[in-house]
Amino acid sequence: MKKCLILDYGVGNIASLTTFFREHNYIVSFGNKIEEIENTELLILPGVGSFRTAVENINKSGVATAIQDRHFKQKPIIGICLGFQLLTKESEESPSFPGLNIFNGFTRRLEEFSRIGWDKINFEDYENCPTNDYFYFNHSFGIYELQNFGIKAFAGTSQCCALFIENSTVGVQFHPERSQNAGKEFIIWLEKEIWNLND
């Protein structure tokens, strides 16, 4: 059984994430202590809520450096929806609250105001992609102009980034825990291709 930690920053759909990762044989814990972040095999930045509240709580518990540390040490992280945006420099949603700046990019209000529903993701020159299936999106902010070198994918016709992977840090704009079979297979793909985490 693998271990994972859902970072507590006062926001996010904890219940559905817990069930989802339990189904993938993870022992799921929920907290915001630095040693928890350092020891867990997979850090999860949950996805629903406002950018500002999340940043405030991260700063309050002083875990930003521990998270950045994991990134440089290639320790698996996954940022889901808001969690992905938190990995960027800053977000138009709460300008004066800087993000974790792990990915060199900005979160801005979507040109289409909001993207609600299912869409396919298309990778930019990357071969062994996960199954070409639909994933569930529900956001009104998105990440544009990511300069980092990593695996990048866009959703449907949108310009905003649906997925970005650098080192072992994965950012996804969609919700794997709400994408039925596609979500399940995507996590298995991540474990095999990116994190090589297995039971």
Added chain:
Amino acid sequence: MIKRIAATLVIDSGYIVNSYNFKIHLPVGKLKYTIQRLQDFGIDEIIILNTSHSSTSSQDFIQLLKSIDSLHISTPITYGGGITCVSDAREIIRAGAERVVVSSKLLVNSNTFFEICSYLGEQALVLHMPIDHTIVQSKIGGHDLNDFQSVMNLLPSNWGGEVMVSFVESDGAKSPNWHNVNRFLVCAIGLKNLILAGGFANAQDIGRALSFDQISAVAVGNYLHREELSVRNLKLNIETAVEIRHSK
């Protein structure tokens, strides 16, 4: 975004019910079993409308949403019913729902609607607009057409949420009243992200509705429980110019 087929589950006295013209409720069963099957059939989204909020607060619904999560539900859930303030909405999202449905009363009578928008983000809201061609402002907050337009004008033009329009007269029927649906679509030109509901019970009607630009999803109600593999067959039999999601 691909067009969606959602399931509307109306709740009364703790049961999913068949709803007829928003007046008569017949008991179908508990949420747990139906949600499991809808997920098997690859439903794109589940919208829970709790009409028994008058007797119990949405608090007890938090337990129910949490219990749904123990069923390994990996389908987006939208919950509506009895949401009157930001903390209600926040609780429901924390309990595992993706989005909350709010009634037009909140938008018309108070500022709470916009408080929730700013707190959760517009993408987490669905504004519910029952259209009732017969009675203006009926007990269930029904709107007639010009009513609908006046409410829509209160929304900012680039509002990021969705609007669920349900036709009261064809709620529970075998097919919608296309004359009235067309009249509605004319006055909804330019809008987008509309969810249509009310009497959508066959692939042909759903396909036709999804082919309009304004419509991003059709919500199916009573039909879900009437036939085996209901949603699965719907998805197979829909021939629209528009693509829909076929789950593996």
Added chain:
Amino acid sequence: MRYCDSCLQPDTRPGTLFYDGKCPACLFSINSQIWDWQSRVSTLKQVTGEIATKSNGNYDSILGVSGGKDSTRLALWARDFLGLNPLLVSVTYPPEQMAKRGANNLNNLSELGFDLYTTSPSPIIWKQLMQKSFLESANWAKSTELALFSGVPQIAIEMGIKLILWGENPALQLGALETMGKTGWDGNQLRNMNTLSGMSKDWFKSIGFGESNFLPYRYPTQAEFELHDIQIVFLGWGMRTWGLMDNGISASLNGLESRETSAFESSDLIGLTSVDEDWVIVNQMIKYYKYGFGRATDYVNEWIRRGKINRNEAIPIVEKFDGVCSDEYIRTFCEFISITENEFWQVVQSNVNKDIFSINPGTRPSRKFKVGSNFP
């Protein structure tokens, strides 16, 4: 009419050839002393094991049962010895025809711990076919036999079960050479059994019903067997102690209810044969008038081959009991297929083998021959 030198089997059975003065069954029992039964058993285990794995679903094999001695023994042997997981399939008679002990014996099989799947053709059509077969050939079982044989392969194909288990190989034990398969245990030529062949669609339709009313009487074609990769295996081929008494005694000790009526009414000496219904006794009597041997002969032949009695001791038993059938069985039979007893005897008498029986008005036909001596 010539008798087998060592037993009391006359050569009148259609399709059998005597060799060196001996009947096929005697040759079989002589040869079987020297066969390597151990290797036969291991062949059967290997063959059934292989085919069993190809079946999909829960059951790896299917066994036709009536609840009688053979099927009870085979079910237990297949499960407890060969380690198979057979589904038992029974084609049952109409309620009026099924004997109470027949129902009890099916129940006994079920209680021995098997799943049992019964298929019962419509009694209305069953009765009319019985009447037609009887009036035409004095053998009411011709049509029903086809249903009894067709039920198992039909269900095997429906459920995707590849292995059909069967009892004795008629070619070897009864000399019905037309059913000879590639090897001793291969039963895929069972369709050619003379009782099965020769039943065209028109024969059925002549009683005035549509094709979809005769579905239970359709024996799957050779092509269907191949398409669905069905293989019939004769388990009797690998069972050294396979016979009327062996199966009867073993089944009785496992709960089989035998026929209590005296042999003076049924010619069923120990009450172990065809116990699921009683009008077989009428058929045995008519078979006796056609071929000169009946149920009693089957018993004594086996006893002679097993050295229980010698040929001379057997003759008075056959003389006394062969062809016996009480009036009650005849009465209820006529009532069931709605013919009068006069019509019954007219049909019987027109089918009597007049070379070996003389017709006596008002009483039953009587033997011209002496049991055990060739005639004329």
Added chain:
Amino acid sequence: MINEFTQCKRCLYRTNHPLGLILDSNGICSGCLVHEEKDSLDWDKRFKILREIAESYKLRNSNNYDCIVPVTGGQDTFFVVHTVIHELGLNPLLVNFNRNFNSAVGIKNLAILRTSFLADFRQFTINPVIARKIVRTTLANLGTVNWLSIAGQTSLPVRIACELGIPLIIWGGHQGVEQVGMFSHTDNVEMTSRYRKEHDLMGYDEHNIFEFDPDFKLEDLSPLFYPSDDLIQKNCVRGIFLSNFLRWDPVAQHSFAREKYGYLGRKSRRTYYEFDNPDCPVYLGFQDLLKVQRFGYGKVTDQLVRDIRHKRITKSSAAIVEQEYLNKFPEGIQEFADWLGVSLKSFNPLLVSQDKEFARKILTEEWRSRLSDSSIEGDIFDSKSEALIDLDFTNIGKGI
């Protein structure tokens, strides 16, 4: 002990009905509301819809049956088969799941059925060793004897439909519509595996019965397997209910079956009407005792509600009749203990565990004598005497 759930104003059902019951603003229950349709709908038009469905399945091909009709030795089997063959002109395959214990009357009714109609018949009898094991498990964990036979009755016809490639299954009454008004008749609700799992099987189908008894082997339960969604889709299998298309009135239908075909009833201590479940020696006996314990009402209540709705009895006199029958000592309880291979006393722990006055009964040790060998001494109601030559609790019988 008054039942704290509210009762419908018109009938005896309360809102704790296991299938779910909703009262409208006037206190009338959903069951009574939908029942009003029986006197308002145009049933000639409704039957025409059924005829069209039947027509579309009739000319399929001549080397198969037109449809499958699940049958038992009781309920409305004769009326359904009569309607399918003589009114709709279909050639059905009759299918019966043998629950492993039948009343003599039930076995005879099946034999009468087979000889009265031009139709082939198939029956599946599950291995009795497994049957007893399942009954013990569901008795202990769900408080019901009936789970096995319902699981079998609701899956066998669907499995055979897939195996033989026969798309249409025709059932009799839809219990959800008839008892608690789950759908309007005009919804033409069809058979679903969700309804089977949630309502027929109390939330536990053959796959999660292992939660109670891990040492079940999955293949032992294969006679109860419901076909997969893919298999149902591939064969386009669907199940329709006659009760949606004609004015469903079991009492009238039973008397029709009695006159025309000689359908037999079976007396029971705990109900006044003998033609609903004559085929099961437990359903109106021990099973009904358990039902009253769990839900506070019994089979007699179902019959009284039906008669109230059909205006054959008033609610007030029905309430009196109900009390008269609800606490009668059930017949056939010793025979059921024998079938299960246990003594009568062995039921006491289960009975007390389900008792509403659990604490008081423990204090007084009253529960110990709930059932004992003396309970049935002088059991004047010897069902065997009225039964036919066969005894009850027969697995397989001749019938005629």
